[in-house]
Amino acid sequence: xxxxxxxxxxxxxxxxxxxxxxFPPLFTPPPLRPRPYPEVAARLESIKNSIxxxxxLQNAQELMSKVNDKCYAKCIPKPGASLSGSExxxxxxxxxRYLEAFNIISKSYVLRLxxxxxxxxxxxL
Amino acid sequence: xxDALTAPKLDAASQKELEQFLETEQAQARVxxxxxxxxxLCWDKCVGSISSGFSGKEQSCLENCVGRxxxxxxxxxxxxxxxxxxxxxx
Numbered sequence: 001x002x003x004x005x006x007x008x009x010x011x012x013x014x015x016x017x018x019x020x021x022x023f024p025p026l027f028t029p030p031p032l033r034p035r036p037y038p039e040v041a042a043r044l045e046s047i048k049n050s051i052x053x054x055x056x057l058q059n060a061q062e063l064m065s066k067v068n069d070k071c072y073a074k075c076i077p078k079p080g081a082s083l084s085g086s087e088x089x090x091x092x093x094x095x096x097r098y099l100e101a102f103n104i105i106s107k108s109y110v111l112r113l114x115x116x117x118x119x120x121x122x123x124x125l
Numbered sequence: 126x127x128d129a130l131t132a133p134k135l136d137a138a139s140q141k142e143l144e145q146f147l148e149t150e151q152a153q154a155r156v157x158x159x160x161x162x163x164x165x166l167c168w169d170k171c172v173g174s175i176s177s178g179f180s181g182k183e184q185s186c187l188e189n190c191v192g193r194x195x196x197x198x199x200x201x202x203x204x205x206x207x208x209x210x211x212x213x214x215x
Contacts, residue, residue: 093175
């Protein structure tokens with residue numbers, strides 16, 4: 001599922017993150033402490049991974065559902081007996097545009113969060 | 126989890142770490158949800174007909190969309206607070 005969204009994105013989206021990760025990390029995880037029991041550490045890691053995967057899946061599903069809604073509205077104003085070639089072309093362009101918009105919004109959202117945080121630290125009043 | 130009975134128990138430190146991990150992931154999930162909502166809102170507001178790229182107007186509309194959304198929210202909150210202060214002064 002992630003390859004659908006992660007692979008062919010523009011260089012504007014999180015250049016340093018690993019392939020398949022659409023979103024730049026907003027929070028840096030705390031450093032790992034050494035653990036006496038490796039099997040406990042492994043279990044903890046596997047729980048974390050399944051949570052990460054679950055959230056990533058939810059996120060991808062939400063994105064796909066939005067793409068479907070928006071692009072259906074834009075590209076298929078009058079449903080015919082089958083999808084036409086031009087409708088398919090519109091759908092594929094629309095999906096690219098929606099993901100592009102999503103990346104623009106993510107970037108400006110993160111910038112805004114950072115700005116608001118700075119404003120809180122150094123109040124201008 | 127099918128291996129819940131055979132898997133090693135998490136010690137207190139690991140449970141604490143898992144709790145912190147969950148908190149961060151939940152915060153991040155809330156952010157993602159908000160980004161989905163904003164993308165939908167800004168898409169409806171900014172994007173016209175579909176082509177192979179955004180026009181300059183669409184691009185700058187999308188770039189400004191989030192900032193103005195939060196400005197509008199801040200403005201409205203300030204206004205409500207002002208009105209409340211005025212009502213309290215009377």
